[in-house]
Amino acid sequence: MEVQRNVPLKKHTTFQIGGPANYFLAARNKEELIEALNFAKEKGVAPLIIGGGSNLLISDKGYGGVAIKVQNAEIEIEGENVLAGAGLLLSSLVKRSFEKNLSGMEWAAGIPGTIGGAVAGNAGAFNGEMADSVERVEAYDIKAGKIIDMTREECRFGYRSSIFKNNSNLVILSAALKLEEGSGDNILQKIEANLQYRREKHPKEPSAGSCFKNISVEELPEGFFDKFPETKESVRNGILPAAFLIHSCGLKGEKIGSAQVSSVHPNFIVNLNGASAGDVLELISFVKKKIEEKYGLKLQEEIKILDNNS
Template sequence: MCDTVPSSDVRTTRVVSPEQLRDLLAETGAVVRPAVPLSELTTLRVGGPALVAECDSTDCLVATVRALDDAGVAVLLVAGGSNLLIDDAGFDGVVVRVRNTGVEFGTDSVLAEAGANWDELVAASVAAGFGGLECLSGIPGSVGATPVQNVGAYGVEVESLLRRVRLLDRVSGEVRWVEPAELGFGYRTSVLKHSDAAVVLAVEFRLDPTGTSAPLRYGELARVLGASEGETRPAAQVRAEVLRLRAGKGMVLDPADHDTWSAGSFFTNPVVGDDRLDQVLAAITAHLGEVSVPTYPAPSGTKFSAGWLIERAGFAKGFPGEHAPARLSTKHTLALTNRGAARAADIVELARTVRDGVRERFGIVLEPEPVTVGISL
């Protein structure tokens, strides 16, 4: 689901010798690891080799990114690796591993550094008696990635929880706090996504000190909690049910379960503008007959369920079969999974097949949610 974003063109990329690169990184405090298989750093477990510079503090992270930018070296930022699809050829530059993990609770907020594990932060907030983050339980990845793609689940989006975000401006070199209004949030996006202009260093979230959950806006979750939509429940109770629901869909990381070797939901739920809505609904009727189509209001049109469209386009759970190295999850058709030996090319082939099938049947183009590196779908 979430991870920091690739960024490689703030400066014109130049050729830097291995010796120059080694000397440059030695001055920043980063720990350098050559030729690391990036499959080791991503939840999809694909990706070729790259030089990795690990930054365990914010000062090191800032110094490393500034130095590489000044030298014109391409940079790829990686934290949890849960929202990345990296080419089998790897990355021709430096992978900066974001590993600053400090967390500090206030009376009604929490300040977390970008490299902190997201679900561990949610768990800690609930254990400390706070509410607010519980609906986002079980999402893999880092804290710093959550505002990048406006992470959301079970009726809650990060946008509604943010107080401020600390950024490194890669053009000016300035470090500053920004307000949520500056980040241009939308459905699974922000001005930070697919951009190399800034690096997230830390995030501050509002919390409810009473331990009460956010209002329940997701029907499935409200039902299992015996609540009406809009009601609240104790945050710990909501977290437990969210984790149970996510695990049932293969959306909680488990090294022994290949259904979780994924990037979470691979496609975003598509939004169809009012000018095309009748055309899309007619295509669905022509293919399926008169059926009930799950749709939801969206600011720019009508949102459709990507998982529903994928299944109705003929792609069942486990597609294309048990011997394929990359398959749709056996628990949830929205996840593309590595069955143990897949390469990036296998994931891409499956993604294209599913995307093209939905487009041909219903006239809707599904957009990938993961950030792709060296790959075009």
């Protein structure tokens, strides 16, 4: 496996933002992924794991350690059981499942990430999420230097989170999923409807998807809806959308440098043309400040920010 130096990470993120990685390795199979992780261990640094780079904001100064691009994209399907390499694109999984008349992954159509990134962040949309289908995860425990097999419960899935999200010691190698036999026509219809929704409602400019987590109604302070009755009608499935709060603060289209709160979907921050990570971070702070001033709520980022040295 080739060890590359000073590779611009903006080429590997959908935000098209990110300075150079000191070391960069692309792992095309499980063995190479483990070799790359051991290379980082020898260098004494935590690796930066990149799947599709579609949920990541990387500092303009880049990453001083070892960045590893996960590309082990094997897939095996037996009946309703799917074994997918961490580097398999969600779009490939959606396509292959449809070809086998397997239902359960339609919600993921149009999400530009990998299985590893989707499991780590428990990606979800249209009332579906990764945790619904994951049976087991094969992970590499860097400290122990061994492969471990984890049950769904051990993955500790939560809303856009899992044990992997903030644990740089555990790297997902593959995931075993259980899907359900379905009708090809129904599966295709759902996939097309979801893709159509994304084409209409999501911005075209580079981004990392939804920037902030939605807020569960259960987490709201007592009396919130008495104080802000206008927010109540935006609640869907027990969730107060961050997009509604941002929109209602008049922040749609707000710009700092070349970063903008999308005028199409206010929970997306987009890179208009050459935005820096600094622009995006300033805009994130600005949005959070405005939401806190108006509603007394602290928005939390859904995107993973790597800003260790900027």
